[in-house]
Amino acid sequence: MRKKDSHLDAFIVAHQPQFEEMLAQMVELPSVSSDPAHAGDVRKTADLAVQFLQNFGASANIVPTQGYPAVSGGWTVGNRYPTVTIYNHLDVQPANEPEWTHAPFTFHKNGHQYLGRGTTDDKGPALTALLAARYAMECGIPLNIRFLWELEEEIGSPHFPEVVKQHNLVPPSDSVLVSDTIWVARNKPALPCGLRGLAAAQLTLRTGKMDVHSGLTGGVARNPLAELCAVAHACLDAKTGRVKIPGFYDHIIHPSLNEMRDFLASGFQVNRFKHAFKLRSLRTEDRKDLIKRIWTAPTFEIHGLAGGYTGAGVKTIVPAWGELKVSMRLVPNQRADRIFTLLKQFVRQVNPDVHVKSQGKLEPFQGVTCGPYLEALRRSVQAGFGKPPVLVREGGSIGAVTVLHQAWKVPILFMGLSLPEHGYHAPNEFFDWGQAAGGIRTFVQYFRELAGNQPQTANSTAC
């Protein structure tokens, strides 16, 4: 059970309409960072974010880069107080899936559910933290709260190093809280203490100038799609998921007994996972094995094979070229550069004509698994949702995290608000008011914890 806090609860109830209005404005800007056609929308989203911060009385700046800008802002109540930075991103995935039941970039309210691309990933959590900070400021909690909102997270944060270099606009803080992760289940708040990394690549093979007639040339003309399938098969045992690239599993830090105990105590359920992601069958249904695979083991995925004919029916050609799109999720202490090199060397052995090009690298991240920040966060989640959080790992990757860690060398913690059923990167993505309300309570409590025994500022009487 969570402790009642009627002043905060009243604030939350009073601000639901404002939250919904702001989220609607955000969702209706299709800030798809991977699609150049939406460049204008991405930039408008940054401007809107600055506006939101300023409307709340915070300072706010666009942080320019060679790519899309970031947004930095917040409240400085005093240099003698600690500073926390909340990280979210405001760019979103494409929404071209045919399964959308409503226009993905039109905000749709269904009771306390908010549908639309970006609602849960990650605009809703960003606005949740903003409301919490607004409350903290009203109450005079003696803490400097800053926001760092990225607009290139969904494309692997290519210009985030430029962002953190601009110290005047993005001053380092004492700790960072990242709010872009997913719970094990509703009522099972999760604090991830590690992220997987990523090494993505395109494998291209051209064997002719044009597609040719498979009757006239078949048997002699090389088939680039067949050769790329063979390369895929050489890299991966598709049935078990085992990666066959030599050296791939070297240097991996396996989870400690303590970590595994936490993971197994997380309440993770195989059937719930299967249902949330609408998967027909899995490589394993063994709970422990499954948890290890998604949180602590690296992968090799095939995302697509371009080239040839993919329309209706069959077109009897020998294709001129093919392009296999792959990526590998990485875990501590694999290094993205090394893994990409291993892939490149191995593919050269298997088929020297295949050209391997990197499509982005993100390092895996091992976060804090104990200590005062984590304990404060645990207590905050208990206060916010009335449930103790479980320690997990996150199977996804957030490029900004390793960049921030290297630049600032401060503790980075994770407290996301999304649920598996919210549909990260999936059609009919949604967020819900229950998670937002609990999120506001959690952030407020965390701000109080960080402020600790610091003296309250002048206008602190109300809280």
Add this chain to the structure above:
Amino acid sequence: MRKKDSHLDAFIVAHQPQFEEMLAQMVELPSVSSDPAHAGDVRKTADLAVQFLQNFGASANIVPTQGYPAVSGGWTVGNRYPTVTIYNHLDVQPANEPEWTHAPFTFHKNGHQYLGRGTTDDKGPALTALLAARYAMECGIPLNIRFLWELEEEIGSPHFPEVVKQHNLVPPSDSVLVSDTIWVARNKPALPCGLRGLAAAQLTLRTGKMDVHSGLTGGVARNPLAELCAVAHACLDAKTGRVKIPGFYDHIIHPSLNEMRDFLASGFQVNRFKHAFKLRSLRTEDRKDLIKRIWTAPTFEIHGLAGGYTGAGVKTIVPAWGELKVSMRLVPNQRADRIFTLLKQFVRQVNPDVHVKSQGKLEPFQGVTCGPYLEALRRSVQAGFGKPPVLVREGGSIGAVTVLHQAWKVPILFMGLSLPEHGYHAPNEFFDWGQAAGGIRTFVQYFRELAGNQPQTANSTAC
């Protein structure tokens, strides 16, 4: 050297403008049988063909089927004379390749070259035969000449059995000449005496309801594209081209020593082949091996892998489904049904979740390799082009041939006019007047040979 025939030569020269005008009208109807959007154009092409036959004084009929109609027509000079049927098709491949330098369905004349989709495959050869028949009729050659023009060849002749059943519209003849094949090279006329067959299939695998986030599910979610790549690899050694489906090579009739001698004497050149199809490298450059592979050996091709993400860059999803598009070229005496069953059984063993669906079956065909028809055709080509033809096999498939053979049980011979550089199924397809003019001479001589020592009809004085 060919014998001069000044009356015929004058006819040919005089009719070049008419040939070009008719070919232009044909090309500018985009009779793409595989694309339902062009259904109207396919039917208009049939009407135009009837018109052409009637303009030349022949009888002509639409032969209706459940699919597209065929066109049947010709001249009956007398029941006591032999009858030959010339087969061509008037439907064409799609022309969506970006490499086209002119609009593919606009007839473009460049000197004596005629550019446009369908010029060489197979509208140009059809009109060549028509002009030759017109000449034969003017000269009173005592032979009944019929035409059978299909409009579903490029989609595997699904309704051709219905066509040949309509005996009143499509009367059987004593022999058939198919004009839809390709020479070894310019100046190397080729008479194919066999065709490869085809068994095409779609292999589909669905493992989820929607594409999901590869960070959140990767390692546990099955990857249907990776599993289909593994199936492809199980079916085919992509490097050598060897098909690994058990039993696949059973029952194959290898070419006789005589056939191989003919093939090797055909003037086939590896470099010319490579250049004509713009292939960067081949599975073999050994001439004998190459000839055996394209003319006498079966294949397994991958035409495309649908599913997942094939746009720019990489999208880190685990796809929900994949569809592998494959086909196998077959040789005598493989049976398309049996081969499809072998594929289906083998795929079930490798991955029982993959669904295998047939996308068409064409039997391989072994034609005549000796006898009076072939000798007559050899002499005709010598007369028409001044070069002796070589006996080869055709690597492609013509669905109508086995249907006609089973229905009529008469000799079926092949005399195509296309050159490798004409670009069958490729961008910038063209035909040329040299092949048309030589073709008219060849057909006329063949008609004379078939008429043999029969008495000339009334108006025969001029020839």
